[in-house]
Amino acid sequence: MKNIVLAFCSLFLITTSTTAKTAVYKEEAQVITCTDITLYGTLLVPADVKSSSLAIIIAGSGPTDRNGNNPYMANDHLKKLAQAISKEGIASFRYDKRSIGESKSDKINETNLRFTDYVSDVKAIIEHFRKDKRFTKIILVGHSEGSTIGALASTAADAYVSIAGPGRKADDILKEQLKAYPAIYDDAVKIMDSLNKDYAVQKVPPTLMSVFRPSVQPYIKSWFKINPIDAVHALTIPILVLQGTSDLQVGVKDAELLAAANKNARLTMIPKMNHIFVEINGDEQANKDSYTNASLPIAPLLSNAIVQFIKTL
Template sequence: MNYCLNLLLICFSFTTNSQELSYSTQDIAINNLIDGTLLTPNDGDKPRLAVIIADSGPTDRDGNQNFLRNNSLKKLAEALTNKGIATFRYDKRIVKQIRKNNVDPNIKFDDFVTDAISVVDYFKKDNTYSSIYVIGHSQGSLIGMLAAKDRADGFISLAGSGQSIDKVITEQIGAMDPSLLEATKKAFESLKSGKTTTDYPPPLAPVFRADVQPFIMNWMQYNPQEVIKSLDIPVLIINGTNDLQVSVDEAQLLKVASKDSEINIIEKMNHVLFIIEGNQLVNSKSYNESSRKISEKLISIISSFILK
């Protein structure tokens, strides 16, 4: 496929209240790997743009994976654009590869960083926007930090980890099964030294299988605290108290590292940006409940940060 930059423009007319704006929609191919959706407010000249980067795995531009449809990032993008902020969200490269049944077995974490940089650079060259902000969700937080450095005008970490991925996984495994803790540490020590390993018990195979190890080796070299500390732009850190995957403690680690940053902890918000009133089962089920609304407080906090 060539590097097609043709835009497919589809205009939508919305019935809005007095606080909302109508917007237009464009599907854009950034390059042969990255396709996304740009929402642009119809009112105003040279709006601010928010680039939204998704979580780990084959997560698409709307925040969905196979059998898990919540449309969380689509809802975030639409809500921000109704506040007067242009938004661009895109499918991770692996989404396109899966759809074409042509997955790259050698994909690296750095490939996702390269893609995010390509997106930011595309819109900087376009010169349509007064400023560009990067919003990174979960794994996308670290990717977004790296892409925003020396390029963006602001950065927002949404449910981002404050520790390197090896430490995150070690803590999670230790909490689930303490008997696997030492084996986990030993396997990561091997990866840290640049060597793959087969010395781990069968229950750890999903984490340390051979095809995953190179990706993790690449990913674990980045310490989010060091990266966020290096950003010389406004930074906003957000987490929810009902996040089953990334605890509030992770947000606090990022805040300590980025002393001038703002931090907001949203009560009862979960990992996919919904307000959860029920128990853990209700929380887990919400990952596949696209009828839910995302947190209104989240929308207010992000839009205020970008527009101030």
């Protein structure tokens, strides 16, 4: 499928905002048309720079759009990251994954979605930008689940950055997270164990239907088969693993596992940074509240670490 997607992908460029005299980057809307899906994204290109590296930012799980927002919470963490690194002379491209945001399509049936589809999409994006003479190197920057997607697609990239990426298989992490919900834990584990054995589960409790509905189970099966450690271990390019110490969703342990998987990996911890890149100086509730506060800045150490890493390539 990968080769089919790459062979039939084409990119159409529309410049949307380049006129401000004080602008440090230009913003261009991108439409990537493939055989089965059209992806929409935003390219930021440093102003007055003839060539630069390009960071392709990959969003995390669920209905998260190119800016890092979803129907339940808006904080613009990916948009802020893209702007921060583009201000430092590095181009960035962020996009709505298939069936998300502007890339949502009635042509895509959830039952047919597989984890590798996301990987193929990223490789198609890389293939296009390889032909764009403005960009000297391509770096994949994956956040959360996007980290795993990025690791699998980075065989076609020049470098790889993981932010809050899982260092264990998805089912292991889900089981750990669900321990906080004893009322549904046993049922959830039974379903996950069945899916791991490649069995479909038709009778799903109402409380778990949003997560394990039958139509999404084929995707979950494909997701559970992926081991991030194996994906990172296979890479032969420079790797930067970034992890916030105040992350409630992905812990330091995962970052350490990822970094240990490859001799080319560099591990950097960002003090007090949470899962959406915000520095937290309060308690757990303050951490959770930040998820719906788009006015909060991202941690400067995060963008600085990425910029320094890319500029040394």
